[in-house]
Amino acid sequence: MNIHLICIGNRMPRWVEEGYGEYAKRLPAECALRLVEIPPGRRGKGADMRRVLRDEGGRMLAAIPRDCRVLALDVRGRSWSTEQLSAKLGEWMADGRDLALLVGGPEGLSDACLQRADGRWSLSGLTLPHPLVRVVLAEQLYRAWSILRNHPYHRA
Numbered sequence: 001m002n003i004h005l006i007c008i009g010n011r012m013p014r015w016v017e018e019g020y021g022e023y024a025k026r027l028p029a030e031c032a033l034r035l036v037e038i039p040p041g042r043r044g045k046g047a048d049m050r051r052v053l054r055d056e057g058g059r060m061l062a063a064i065p066r067d068c069r070v071l072a073l074d075v076r077g078r079s080w081s082t083e084q085l086s087a088k089l090g091e092w093m094a095d096g097r098d099l100a101l102l103v104g105g106p107e108g109l110s111d112a113c114l115q116r117a118d119g120r121w122s123l124s125g126l127t128l129p130h131p132l133v134r135v136v137l138a139e140q141l142y143r144a145w146s147i148l149r150n151h152p153y154h155r156a
Helices: 014-026 049-063 080-096 111-116 130-148
Strands: 002-008 033-040 070-078 099-103 119-121
Touching: 002 049, 002 130, 014 033, 014 130, 033 049, 033 130, 049 111, 070 111, 080 130, 099 130
Parallel strands: 002 033, 002 099, 070 099, 070 119
Antiparallel strands: none
């Protein structure tokens, strides 16, 4: 299974690239994590933010590979403990379909992305900066996999 992390934003700080990269490379081929960066729309004084969000959403939807299960990262989504995420990851891997995780920009995800999603996942009730979300997602997916494989990384 491939996990496609489809995010609005590019040109991340080095600490984001390094943090994300560290956990992404630890994941084995059975659940490889692949980053797809969607350039953000133009923001600035007088920008039509509805249009920006709609355009970003269209580009995100176009980046979703065929036959993927799609989860939208959304503060109003369902939150899981690490153990629950591990169980979900096991179900997704057994299903055999790829997984696409959608991470919006500063204004979140477009309505079209939320409607396309098979579910919504909230990492936290806190508002997290989108670059940090990449690192947290990669680490939690690695931790969930380590639980499934009885790897000593997760010691809780």
